[in-house]
Amino acid sequence: MPVQAVKPVLYFIHQENERGCIMRKYAKFYVTPKGEKAARTGHPWVFGEEVTKVEGEYQNGDLVDVVTHKGKYIGTGFVNDVSKIRVRIISTNTNDKFDEAFWERRLRYALDYRLTVMGEKDFNCCRLIFGEADTFPGLTVDRFNDILVTQTLSLGIEVRKEMLFNLLIKIMREMGQEIRGLYERNDVKIRRLEGMEENKGFFKSDLLDPTCPTTTEINENGIRYTVDVENGQKTGFFLDQKYNRQAVAKIAKGKKILDCFTHTGSFALNAAQGGATKVTAVDISAEAVRMTDHNAKINGYENIVKGLQANVFDLLSELADKKSHEYDFIILDPPAFTKSGSTVKNAIRGYKEINLKAMKLLPRGGYLATCSCSHFMKEEFFVQMLHDAAKDANVSLRQIEARQQSPDHPVLWNVPETYYLKFYIFQVV
Secondary structure, three states: OOOOOOOOOOOOOOEEOOOOOEEOOOOEEEEOHHHHHHHHOOOOEEEHHHEEEEEOOOOOOOEEEEEOOOOOEEEEEEEOOOOOEEEEEEEOOOOOOOOHHHHHHHHHHHHHHHHHHHHHHHOOEEEEEEHHHHOOOOEEEEEEOOEEEEEEOOHHHHOOHHHHHHHHHHHHHHOOOOOOEEEEEEOOOHHHHOOOOOEEEEOOOOOOOOOOOOEEEEEEOOEEEEEEOOOOOOOOOOOOOHHHHHHHHHOOOOOEEEEEOOOOOHHHHHHHHOOOOEEEEEEOOHHHHHHHHHHHHHOOOOOOEEEEEOOHHHHHHHHHHOOOOOOOEEEEOOOOOOOOHHHHHHHHHHHHHHHHHHHHHOOOOOEEEEEEOOOOOOHHHHHHHHHHHHHHHOOOEEEEEEEOOOOOOOOOOOOHHHOOOEEEEEEEO
């Protein structure tokens, strides 16, 4: 059953005892030396098995203090006994008061960062909040023009979202950014692991337009897309490959391209914009292919980009059996083949299969763009897989670029889970 969390007190006033020492009224969670070491190095997660003792009362979703086995303060975070991550640390400063002013500062900091690294033009379509990388554990906020799309995966954020979302809208408007609607995409199973129900729909606020539609149009890299925030994958559109798509466009001129796992055609359309003469955009989803064809049409590329509904594994095998060399540039942008450490070996086999077949299909001098969007597929695993695939295909790989997710999805070095996208462009020689 979902946890019924009581709306938490946002902060407690520090008091002093008769000796003049600060007494905090948060419950104390004592942790093991292993848990202390992880927290001291900046990782915000305290797992259930790392908690040795609890002092004080609390409700799930409340703020609690994390302390060493000797009682020395480490940090303060959201507690949830239902989750494997029992505490998600949000601050290591004992002077912080977790009121609206605190959260407003955090939001402004995240938005100012995006405006700086993305620029005014790309700020219109980017990730505004990236969970732990912005010290908003479990919260994602994507901006698609005048609609914000959120996903809330931690109880601590869930019970504070009304305050946070209204603050976010207020700040955006103060920045001169018009926001009509905020759509919640909480239709993910992981919420149940946190004791929360799945749901989706518009967030209700007096600051928002109640007639806001669930589709909007965005412009990324000069290409128009229709985004369905209600039914699209994840939050509606994958923003993390923004600049990787530009890298593909840069070398696409005159090429015949096979874009595998196209989703809504973003790599395909960037390739067309870069001068590709033919692009076949493949996806197993009929809706994804329909959306790809729609996006090609509104950009005037319907004679270059053609959607194809097919299983990529089967299609690559069919092309290999025919010894086809119809394409001189292949793009592999698969979904995450692994979402846990226990399935990495199977994932490596999947990644190797598609990369090996692609390398065999390409003529010498052809180009390959390939990536993995799974954190669990570590970079060293992905690189070794590419080495092995190249060896089995009897080709060499000339690296053109090694890239990662765009900077609106920042990588926090002390939180390795924030680094997930590995992207390479090679010439096959």
